[in-house]
Amino acid sequence: MVSLSSSSGSASRRTVVVSAGAAGLAAALAACGGSDKKSQETSSAPAAPQSQSSAPPSSHAASASAPAAPKGPVLAKTSDIPEGGGKIFKDKKVVVTQPAKGEFKAFSAVCTHEGCTVSTVTGGTINCPCHGSKFAVADGSVKHGPAQSPLPAQKITVSGDSITLD
Template identity: 55%
Template sequence: MTSRRVILTGGCAAAALLAGCQAYGDEQVAEPAQQQPPAQANAPGSSGPAAAPPAGAPALAKVADIPVGGGKVFADRKVVLTQPSAGVIKAFSAVCTHQGCTVEGVSGGTINCPCHGSAFKVADGSVAAGPAKRALPAVAVTVVDGAIKLA
């Protein structure tokens, strides 16, 4: 193989590698199909109509289990529940809008992704720190007798 051939092959490989990296952080992640505003039925201080949960649907948690000003991630259900103020329950997709990692925890008023450091506000799922550029989608839930269920 000639040195010209080696340089040409190496140059093409480098160009392909750089092209693949050029849009890092701008990937479009498929969002969950259920993107309705969260229902906050029967939660003190909440608004919105009361919606009946699906018959036999298991509760994700009790309102008392979700810390005020914080939240809890349910990785197996791909949902994060927050309680921005007493009695107000919010639910969001637990899939980070940056590259699809599952968020790991809630602390300091934000929902935090371990992969690249994105953080989302517990009150509305909006971006508090990037690289994510889009808010976490809301997930519909109901609160009946203190039990939080997916709607």
């Protein structure tokens, strides 16, 4: 332990602080590098070629930022969402619709009337079981009250055949 009572203690404290700061920075950078690697391993993006896997973490992170990787968990495959209909993900409180072939939208699954979770997507509408509100699959607008406000849009990304929540 460094003695704080000596006149050279001031220099020793600076050395300790600088060393601790550098070690902390190195640990933080290592943690960041590990995080990037783990997120790539769990994503649905194609694996990087083997020659890149031996690169240091800083250059590995730079190559990971080039392709747009999904920001959230994969909710479904595009084939799981019926054209003109949708699918409700109660655990994520989101509903994903396909109003037209290849066009995917997402909305909150919480009804804007009383906060119930919508229960079905049929006949071109997202339906709330509590008081009968119906919302359009194309834009979440109210088709039948008592709800007065549309379902808020949620951000999703379609990459290949995967739909992810951002």
